[in-house]
Amino acid sequence: MTLFVSQIVDGLADGAIYASLALALVFSYRSTGIVNFAQGEMAMLSAYLVWQLMAWGMPLVPAALVSVVISFVAGALLYAAIVKPLSHASLLTVVSVLIGLYLALNSLAGFVWTYTIKAVPSLFPKAHIQLGAFSVSAETVGIIAVVGFVLLLLYLLFETTKIGLAMRGAASTPDSAVLVGVSAPVMLLIGWGIAAALGALSGILVAPRVFLNPTMMFGVIIYAFAAATLGGFDSVVGAVVGGLLVGVVENLVGTYIPWIGPDLKIIVALVLIFGTLLIKPDGLFGRKKVVRL
Amino acid sequence: MSDVVIKPRLPAAVRIVVAVALAVLFLYVIPFAIPNYLVSQFATVLAFAIAIIGINLVTGFGGAITLGHAAFVALGSYTTAILVVRYGWSPYATIPVAAMLSWAAGWCLGFPALRLQGLYLALGTLVLSITVPPVLKRFDGFTGGVQGLNLGNPEAPAFLPLDDSQWIYFVCLAAAAVLYVAARRILSGPLRTALAAARDNQLVAAVMGVDRATLTTATFAMSSLYAGVAGSLYAMIVGFVSPDTFNVMMSLSLFVGAVVGGVTSIAGAIVGAMFIQFVPIWASDIDVSLGGLVFGCALIVTLIVIPAGIGGLGERLFNRLCARLGWVEGADAGHPASEAVREVRNEPA
Numbered sequence: 246m247t248l249f250v251s252q253i254v255d256g257l258a259d260g261a262i263y264a265s266l267a268l269a270l271v272f273s274y275r276s277t278g279i280v281n282f283a284q285g286e287m288a289m290l291s292a293y294l295v296w297q298l299m300a301w302g303m304p305l306v307p308a309a310l311v312s313v314v315i316s317f318v319a320g321a322l323l324y325a326a327i328v329k330p331l332s333h334a335s336l337l338t339v340v341s342v343l344i345g346l347y348l349a350l351n352s353l354a355g356f357v358w359t360y361t362i363k364a365v366p367s368l369f370p371k372a373h374i375q376l377g378a379f380s381v382s383a384e385t386v387g388i389i390a391v392v393g394f395v396l397l398l399l400y401l402l403f404e405t406t407k408i409g410l411a412m413r414g415a416a417s418t419p420d421s422a423v424l425v426g427v428s429a430p431v432m433l434l435i436g437w438g439i440a441a442a443l444g445a446l447s448g449i450l451v452a453p454r455v456f457l458n459p460t461m462m463f464g465v466i467i468y469a470f471a472a473a474t475l476g477g478f479d480s481v482v483g484a485v486v487g488g489l490l491v492g493v494v495e496n497l498v499g500t501y502i503p504w505i506g507p508d509l510k511i512i513v514a515l516v517l518i519f520g521t522l523l524i525k526p527d528g529l530f531g532r533k534k535v536v537r538l
Numbered sequence: 539m540s541d542v543v544i545k546p547r548l549p550a551a552v553r554i555v556v557a558v559a560l561a562v563l564f565l566y567v568i569p570f571a572i573p574n575y576l577v578s579q580f581a582t583v584l585a586f587a588i589a590i591i592g593i594n595l596v597t598g599f600g601g602a603i604t605l606g607h608a609a610f611v612a613l614g615s616y617t618t619a620i621l622v623v624r625y626g627w628s629p630y631a632t633i634p635v636a637a638m639l640s641w642a643a644g645w646c647l648g649f650p651a652l653r654l655q656g657l658y659l660a661l662g663t664l665v666l667s668i669t670v671p672p673v674l675k676r677f678d679g680f681t682g683g684v685q686g687l688n689l690g691n692p693e694a695p696a697f698l699p700l701d702d703s704q705w706i707y708f709v710c711l712a713a714a715a716v717l718y719v720a721a722r723r724i725l726s727g728p729l730r731t732a733l734a735a736a737r738d739n740q741l742v743a744a745v746m747g748v749d750r751a752t753l754t755t756a757t758f759a760m761s762s763l764y765a766g767v768a769g770s771l772y773a774m775i776v777g778f779v780s781p782d783t784f785n786v787m788m789s790l791s792l793f794v795g796a797v798v799g800g801v802t803s804i805a806g807a808i809v810g811a812m813f814i815q816f817v818p819i820w821a822s823d824i825d826v827s828l829g830g831l832v833f834g835c836a837l838i839v840t841l842i843v844i845p846a847g848i849g850g851l852g853e854r855l856f857n858r859l860c861a862r863l864g865w866v867e868g869a870d871a872g873h874p875a876s877e878a879v880r881e882v883r884n885e886p887a
Contacts, residue, residue: 279657280661282664336603336656336657337603338841340603340605340657340660341793341837341838341841342838342841344605344790344793344834344837345833345835345836345837347790348830348833348834348837349831349833349835350834351830351834352827352828352829352833352834353827353831354827355826355827355830356825356828356831360826463668467665467668470664470665506676508672509672511669511672512669512672512673514665515665515666515669518661518662518665519662522658522662
């Protein structure tokens with residue numbers, strides 16, 4: 246029982262990381278209809294940025310905050326420089342450019358920081374919190390708390406501020422939004438910025454667990470894809486629920502199904518993605534796509 | 539579509555010269571006149587070219603983006619390796635088995651993939667490709683696990699004055715030639731029109747009686763067959779298979795090769811294959827990470843500067859040159875333009 250509960254809690258912590266990266270995917274998808282294949286690599290660069298800032302003598306927490314802010318700017322720049330010019334391009338062009346970006350960013354990290362792994366300290370102390378019969382690590386609790394806090398901020402941004410309303414408008418009905426004076430390109434710019442910042446958060450949270458290296462996000466982005474697909478690519482709630490579900494399922498499957506075990510957990514993502522797309526292509530929370538012929 | 543308006547037709551003399559030049563290049567210059575270590579690299583180029591033709595079929599002509607072809611290459615490679623190592627088969631006999639298995643796997647995967655339109659297919663195939671190495675490692679009793687399987691290079695028959703790398707080069711050349719001609723035949727008939735219709739306007743295609751579902755599945759299966767044969771040959775060239783060879787980088791490399799060579803250019807596949815074979819080797823002399831950087835930039839630059847790829851550009855220049863010289867179909871009848879138009883209209887839907 247203790248093992249079961251601790252697996253679920255660990256799953257939620259993993260899930261929170263997947264949820265933040267899945268949210269990043271959802272934000273860029275909602276604003277521009279593009280699945281950003283390079284999102285994981287951008288997150289990886291953000292994590293390297295933290296390491297670099299710390300190597301230059303900055304303490305961890307400010308370094309993480311600076312990295313998130315720089316990632317926001319970089320995400321916005323990426324939209325302006327690469328994604329916006331592609332808004333009328335064919336799907337093949339869009340996918341190819343993002344794959345190109347993925348390859349280039351991955352190699353860029355290897356070029357600047359080499360392929361040897363680096364350690365990044367965790368944001369949270371190494372303590373354990375005792376809750377009755379079982380204990381959870383402070384890191385697990387911390388990750389869930391940080392992601393929860395960020396989600397709360399996002400909720401407040403979208404539901405209570407004028408800019409949030411404008412962003413929702415620009416994403417759902419761009420033409421009408423323009424008519425009431427919303428600058429759609431600026432909103433999409435902010436959307437991509439937020440996506441990159443959320444990606445940075447996931448990168449910074451996962452880096453201490455897997456060590457810093459150019460391929461560190463491979464194992465995260467695949468679950469984030471699964472989470473976003475499961476929840477529905479255009480649903481914010483879906484990404485969060487999907488992320489947590491994927492995290493928990495992945496951990497339980499890895500622990501309790503010996504045939505799969507920790508090595509083959511990745512197949513959970515594959516099964517979830519193909520299963521969702523076959524049974525309910527719009528995901529659990531996604532809006533049904535209606536096409537007028 | 540702009541790609542078949544005027545069909546070039548070369549005079550017989552020019553055809554013979556071109557054929558002889560190609561024969562000299564592929565049958566003499568590459569196997570005998572260049573340094574020996576390059577010969578097996580060119581064999582790899584041919585194997586990659588076969589896989590890229592597969593991607594051309596499904597992505598360029600079928601309009602479905604696949605980022606996971608290394609999964610089928612892996613299937614072909616492991617079929618060959620397992621049959622040779624565990625069951626003592628002759629490596630050549632495994633090629634048809636690899637082809638059939640990959641075709642069947644492509645058919646099974648193509649069926650759900652049909653429902654995955656556009657981005658979702660790209661995503662699904664990418665994830666499939668990421669899953670392959672862990673699965674291969676998990677079933678280590680059969681696949682050899684992380685250590686891989688050592689099947690050795692097939693030896694050249696004693697009666698031929700060839701060394702092993704020249705021999706495998708000729709094996710690959712024969713396979714590539716057969717599959718190249720097959721792809722051209724598939725794409726020169728009514729199927730090309732049907733595929734283009736299903737790709738460009740599904741509604742019109744359906745009205746015209748094109749069953750997009752079956753057509754796309756069949757194309758996907760055919761493209762997997764190409765990847766499987768490529769994998770089988772690749773296993774023979776390297777003489778060794780291991781899970782991490784068939785990682786997501788290989789899938790993406792093949793995709794880069796297809797785009798750089800031109801997704802709708804069958805002949806461009808060889809250019810794309812040379813690109814992905816030689817660029818990383820040259821780049822890694824300078825820096826380990828340069829290869830990926832060059833790949834990424836090449837992908838973006840190709841799409842911006844020449845969206846049809848190097849092969850597509852070459853074909854367009856060739857067609858223009860033929861038109862300038864009057865080497866077009868029906869030119870001797872005196873009305874090249876009307877003949878060309880009739881040619882297009884006569885194509886069955």
